[in-house]
Amino acid sequence: MLYNAIAGRNRARLEALSDGLFAFAMTLLVLDLRVPSAFGVRTDGDLLHALAHLVPRFVPYLLSFMTLSIFWIGQQTQLNGLTRTDRNLTWLHLAFLLPVTLVPFSTSLLAEFLDSRVALGIYWLNLFLLGATLYAGWRYARHADLVKAELDEATRDSFDRRIIIAQSLYAVGATLALVSTYLAIAAIILIQLNYVFAPRIRWLYRL
């Protein structure tokens, strides 16, 4: 297995592939905001009316831009913490990039069916796959001794906890869809905003 001992060890290229993929997925989200056709739109009032129909699509768009940003930072932080990559880690990160490419699809589905539990369930599944593959990458890196020595056990554990807490919160948020999908979407947005702004609710991170 000489090939496999050498293959897939270039971290710079894994990062470049990831950055390209995230950049593309983030821009694809916007393709869902279809410009109203000039046909039947005569006045500025008509145009405002047509644009008003796009507003509900903006919410999943913003949510998914935040989601992709959060997981992009998460992957970056994980890779920054490693001394090197190996073939297995590269494959785990390729597995992580798969649900990244699915985000435009699940976002579009949610935008089209804001009040459907099925659409919300698929969106949650996408969030879960992002977290699960990133977690698998980190667990493997710890197991295979790829983590930088400067990160002590407490810090390493904090990486684990970070993903587990986030995924628990997503799961709770998604469960609110049993009451109302709008409530569940609002909860997931609040969770994401929390990760963006990292407010001072310190006890949560001390768990």
Add this chain to the structure above:
Amino acid sequence: MLYNAIAGRNRARLEALSDGLFAFAMTLLVLDLRVPSAFGVRTDGDLLHALAHLVPRFVPYLLSFMTLSIFWIGQQTQLNGLTRTDRNLTWLHLAFLLPVTLVPFSTSLLAEFLDSRVALGIYWLNLFLLGATLYAGWRYARHADLVKAELDEATRDSFDRRIIIAQSLYAVGATLALVSTYLAIAAIILIQLNYVFAPRIRWLYRL
């Protein structure tokens, strides 16, 4: 908050993500130039006629290519001026990338409704969000002491002024839409050309 102390500090990846996103947004603009269908086009005269209808779409396309180029250089210059990035700065730049992904949408809207003040207003709002987020990034970098020591106060102030003057000009340009949207578009194009060619109207930069 161990995770947040480590997260999002990789400038190379922020740059790579940004370059991918700008490259994609610039190329997406062109998707708006739909090739006429062969159906109903029999002679070269017919084709010229069909292409003539695309000409008004070329103007917003060129305008937005210039806009994205100007802000790409603006972001590059800001990041070049920093010793390092941190998590907050990364998030401010992600907030800057959000309106970048919106440029193909607002350009397409303007191309479809060249004489609509609503479309022009949304295009201006996009320009404003680009400037506001880039300005926030710079103000934060100064505040958090991320700027290279070799940039003295006068240079740092010139970065601030640059954005504020450009945004003031855009706002004045957009206001011309009260007279005519074509006039407003022409004004914004002239402002962008000024930034591309940086002519010798030195007094403007001495303000």
Add this chain to the structure above:
Amino acid sequence: MLYNAIAGRNRARLEALSDGLFAFAMTLLVLDLRVPSAFGVRTDGDLLHALAHLVPRFVPYLLSFMTLSIFWIGQQTQLNGLTRTDRNLTWLHLAFLLPVTLVPFSTSLLAEFLDSRVALGIYWLNLFLLGATLYAGWRYARHADLVKAELDEATRDSFDRRIIIAQSLYAVGATLALVSTYLAIAAIILIQLNYVFAPRIRWLYRL
């Protein structure tokens, strides 16, 4: 021929172009998963029913994501093994990138016509072109003495064998379409999974 002696020797840019192209091809695959229109979908049951029609499209999508990942790692490993690139090698890798851009097309064709031998034949042809151009790059690199000294002859030969064995397996897999295209697709998926998980069937690599 001064120009040609200097041209195309930048490995970093070849890698960046490749990463961008792979990232884009991987994300394009997902565009084939069209979100069902809200029109005619009223209940969650309707939506599940509509999504069930998308399931057969998921199989070629996953297959092609694996395929692109395998060839991305293959190209990365080849380039990692070289001391430098030259103009000819760059052109051979550009020839390799051509079938990479075709993967979304042949995947989409296979997804649309899962039971067609023509669609499967074109998909196999795409796999063959990926392997043949990557092989040509490697043979040329050995011939032109671009390979790192630290890779001994046995290792170099293992790179050759790797591609030849994979291509032989693809050809056998594709031939199964004479019995059933589903059988052929299953065989190719199993071959790809073997390369992803690199199981302990060691005798195969000792050939």
Add this chain to the structure above:
Amino acid sequence: MLYNAIAGRNRARLEALSDGLFAFAMTLLVLDLRVPSAFGVRTDGDLLHALAHLVPRFVPYLLSFMTLSIFWIGQQTQLNGLTRTDRNLTWLHLAFLLPVTLVPFSTSLLAEFLDSRVALGIYWLNLFLLGATLYAGWRYARHADLVKAELDEATRDSFDRRIIIAQSLYAVGATLALVSTYLAIAAIILIQLNYVFAPRIRWLYRL
């Protein structure tokens, strides 16, 4: 003008933006190869028949992939020959990237109207803009003393000649459309193949 003295001097980012843009334009070409709809295609014979209609689209696709590859290598070679970039050179290369984004459009137009002199003229104009902006970049770099000292005058001149000869050949090739557009396309393809394979017609490069 403090800002302009600092702005746009990062060559790595110009290269990254260019690679992303080229990668995207190359992959967009393939979107023109629309997969036939399953509707009305029942047998493999039907599918072969439907695919046969796509063959004429393959020719412009391959031509443009070669074109983009040639100009990508051309830009890479120019940037490799420079010690540094400055703001003006960056803008000239952004002007070069504009016609790069237009290649998918002019390719699509040519594929749709293979026998139209207007479509061929626009394709030629695109080639001309690519060459003219790349030439302007090189002339400016020589003028502003950005070229590496190791490139002597003869080598620098060979860069000039390279573009001028290629553009002269394109112009002659395009003129053949007065006889037949197919002849003109064949001529341009032959010119591109010459640049890809750089055959031993040495006298041409000695001009």
